[in-house]
Amino acid sequence: MKDPDHQVYGEGIKSLRNAGIDVTVGVLEALVSDQLAPYVHHRKTGRPYVILKIATTLDGKVAAPDGSSQWITGPEARREGHKLRAYSDAICVGKGTVISDNPQLTVRDWMPDDGILQNLDPRRVVLGKVPTEAAVHPCYEFTGDLFGLLEELGDDGVLQLLVEGGASTYKAFHDLGLVNEYQLFLAPAFMGGSDGVNIFSGDSSQAISDLWRGRIQEVAELGKDIKVTVVPEHN
DSSP states (O other), X not given: OOOOOTTTTTHHHHXXXXXXXOOOOOTTHHHHHHHTHHHHHHHHHSSOEEEEEEEEOTTSEEEOTTSOOTTSSOHHHHHHHHHHHHTOXXXXXXXXXXXXXXXXXXXXXXXXXXXXXXXXXXXXXXXXXXXXXXXXXXXEEEOSOHHHHHHHHHHTTOOEEEEOOOHHHHHHHHHTTOOSEEEEEEOSOOOOSSSSEESSXXXXXXXXXXXXXXEEEEEEEETTEEEEEEEETTO
């Protein structure tokens, strides 16, 4: 595929052809485009590719009524989640998640195939101010609008932003249409009531005709859990 960066679009291909080398464009382009989705999106929009990572029960709960959420999914799903962190340039959570879970947001449960230990921890971003003793520090405490955040991160070279919660943060990114990919880690478990914390906070679609609909891109088994990757229909 051609590099979508307007500064180099087709120039490498042109140089090769000028040197007498045959170049075929478009071989497995759809597959390559999916693999390079964060880069392509960043080059086209200037903003990072946004992934919502959601660990949930089968009845759509991300936390119990007491606020506890560790652990909904099993160790295999958690390792996959840490791999996703390692492949992301930045990770974002709301201040409520920091206060309730005190997460480190580091890569601890996954290692590259070559076994070489290196710092794979993504840049940490918190929406709002959090206590100075929070484990997430050092982090960037952001208080503006999400469009501004994405522009800022994109300008700073962030290609992929992973959003890990909570429900109000998921809702904010979702309602603004800023999500490029949803990765749902489904545990074979039910909260069994209506007082748990839903994936999204706030008002729902008021009619079936208003439902947000996407396309299932991939389904994978992770131990006892299932990972479902969903992308918007227009992606």
